[in-house]
Amino acid sequence: MSTRRGIGAGPGVATGPVARFGARPVLPMTAPGLGPDEPGRAAAALEHVAAELDRRAERAGSDGSDILAATAMIARDPGLADRVADLARTQPAAWAVDSAVGEYRALLAGGHLAERTTDLDDIRDRAVAWLLDQPVPGPPSPGHPYVLVATDLAPADTALLDPAQVLAIVTERGGPTSHTAILAKALGIPAVVGCAGSFVDGQVVQVDGDAGVVRTDPVPVTARTLLDVGPGRTADGHRIELLANIGGPDPVHGVEGVGLVRTEFLFLGRSRPPTVREQQAAYREVLAPLVGRKVVVRTLDAGSDKPIPYAATGSALGIRGFRIARARPDLLRDQLEALARAAADTGATPWVMAPMITTATEAAAFATAAREHGLTTAGAMIEVPAAALRAADIAAEVDFLSIGSNDLAQYTFAADRLLTDLADLLDPWQPALLDLVAHVATIPKPVSVCGEAAADPLLALVFAGLGIGALSMAPISLPAVRTALAAHTLPQCRELAAAVRRATTPAEARATARRLAEEAGQFRG
Ligand code: PEP
Ligand code: MG
Numbered sequence: 001m002s003t004r005r006g007i008g009a010g011p012g013v014a015t016g017p018v019a020r021f022g023a024r025p026v027l028p029m030t031a032p033g034l035g036p037d038e039p040g041r042a043a044a045a046l047e048h049v050a051a052e053l054d055r056r057a058e059r060a061g062s063d064g065s066d067i068l069a070a071t072a073m074i075a076r077d078p079g080l081a082d083r084v085a086d087l088a089r090t091q092p093a094a095w096a097v098d099s100a101v102g103e104y105r106a107l108l109a110g111g112h113l114a115e116r117t118t119d120l121d122d123i124r125d126r127a128v129a130w131l132l133d134q135p136v137p138g139p140p141s142p143g144h145p146y147v148l149v150a151t152d153l154a155p156a157d158t159a160l161l162d163p164a165q166v167l168a169i170v171t172e173r174g175g176p177t178s179h180t181a182i183l184a185k186a187l188g189i190p191a192v193v194g195c196a197g198s199f200v201d202g203q204v205v206q207v208d209g210d211a212g213v214v215r216t217d218p219v220p221v222t223a224r225t226l227l228d229v230g231p232g233r234t235a236d237g238h239r240i241e242l243l244a245n246i247g248g249p250d251p252v253h254g255v256e257g258v259g260l261v262r263t264e265f266l267f268l269g270r271s272r273p274p275t276v277r278e279q280q281a282a283y284r285e286v287l288a289p290l291v292g293r294k295v296v297v298r299t300l301d302a303g304s305d306k307p308i309p310y311a312a313t314g315s316a317l318g319i320r321g322f323r324i325a326r327a328r329p330d331l332l333r334d335q336l337e338a339l340a341r342a343a344a345d346t347g348a349t350p351w352v353m354a355p356m357i358t359t360a361t362e363a364a365a366f367a368t369a370a371r372e373h374g375l376t377t378a379g380a381m382i383e384v385p386a387a388a389l390r391a392a393d394i395a396a397e398v399d400f401l402s403i404g405s406n407d408l409a410q411y412t413f414a415a416d417r418l419l420t421d422l423a424d425l426l427d428p429w430q431p432a433l434l435d436l437v438a439h440v441a442t443i444p445k446p447v448s449v450c451g452e453a454a455a456d457p458l459l460a461l462v463f464a465g466l467g468i469g470a471l472s473m474a475p476i477s478l479p480a481v482r483t484a485l486a487a488h489t490l491p492q493c494r495e496l497a498a499a500v501r502r503a504t505t506p507a508e509a510r511a512t513a514r515r516l517a518e519e520a521g522q523f524r525g
Contacts, residue, residue: 229408296379
């Protein structure tokens with residue numbers, strides 16, 4: 001991982017693909033001959049720029065508006081106008097503006113108004129672009145949220161940045177009191193200024209405005225990062241819920257919700273099950289910070305790789321997950337009762353789901369038990385091929401499905417998920433696994449993926465394309481998945497998924513997805 005140092009200028013941390021600011025107009029090497037009225041053209045250019053700044057000031061918020069209005073006043077400064085008019089008698093208008101602004105700039109540079117030179121550069125760039133009939137330099141519009149990278153930013157541009165599109169700002173120049181810093185703070189955008197180094201469009205970076213550094217991939221991320229980036233959606237606005245997997249009352253600030261609470265934490269390392277009251281207190285802690293947000297609690301998944309002596313110690317093919325209720329229905333009842341009480345205590349509305357559901361009969365039994373306890377939204381995990389194949393029957397009994405791709409891979413390939421030697425079979429890009437996911441995704445009820453596969457940004461595009469509506473993963477993986485989704489439209493995800501489904505090996509599937517994502521021009525994983 002490489003880190004580029006600068007000055008933290010806007011608080012917070014955000015991760016996303018780079019989009020660079022439009023280049024400044026450059027004067028051609030040789031100037032053309034003088035036109036009939038170069039002073040008039042130069043004056044018109046400055047007035048054009050001032051009027052444009054006024055228009056932007058009207059639309060900007062209060063901080064940006066003042067700065068823009070002040071820049072418009074500089075563009076209308078009589079001293080500047082006189083000097084431009086003078087020079088335009090012997091030089092073409094664009095050259096006259098460039099020289100006059102250059103002289104003003106030299107006066108300010110090094111003094112206490114040095115930060116204001118950016119305002120002058122902005123006036124020069126806009127006026128020269130207008131005179132040379134070149135596009136006005138401005139914010140990029142790649143069509144998805146991005147990290148804005150620029151040499152420096154003028155108030156005219158920063159004031160109008162849309163925080164929903166601009167995840168963060170990085171500038172090569174500028175100090176802690178520059179307009180970039182002032183406006184980034186006003187907009188609540190993380191920013192690092194004075195950060196030298198080249199970035200390329202599409203490159204994923206993490207901007208840490210608190211530490212004043214920009215990290216290039218791979219990026220370490222904390223749950224705190226998620227505060228800054230909003231809900232998950234594709235570039236064309238199709239919502240894909242991005243949720244966290246948690247294993248206890250973990251800090252989950254800033255996430256949209258939680259797609260999997262693994263409740264084993266309460267049952268492990270003890271000789272008898274926790275009481276209803278103990279569980280109620282623990283679930284209260286989990287639910288309290290999630291009031292008003294989605295939270296999916298999974299009932300006990302003891303057995304196999306999570307042996308718990310008093311509940312289940314069976315093999316992967318034995319008593320585990322929902323099957324525990326065959327011998328110990330009291331464990332399920334107590335858990336549902338404790339969860340219902342914690343929901344009432346906190347005002348949260350948890351969804352509840354059972355692991356290892358294999359048949360529609362099991363799904364119906366679980367849903368009945370959950371509803372008897374007042375837990376109205378009951379779901380089934382799809383972790384067994386039989387359940388995936390008959391997902392429609394299972395969905396008829398419950399309110400939602402959640403694909404546990406870790407176990408689904410294990411059972412589909414008859415490959416113990418703990419055996420690293422079998423990693424090739426457990427690869428989530430295996431065509432057979434993707435076939436099962438694709439089939440489950442067609443069910444007209446909420447379907448999520450909450451296994452490790454959901455954390456792969458490329459695979460997330462495939463899942464979105466297959467119709468999966470929510471992805472749940474370790475919080476550290478959320479920003480990269482969010483960025484990948486934001487860089488692709490739903491039709492692009494569908495095209496990608498269709499192409500991946502035609503692949504016959506995991507390597508081919510992965511390579512196909514990568515090629516198409518790169519062709520879409522916006523993904524660098
Ligand atoms: C899964 O199997 O994919 C899953 C999410 O459950 P766990 O990893 O806890 O078995
Ligand atoms: Mg599982």
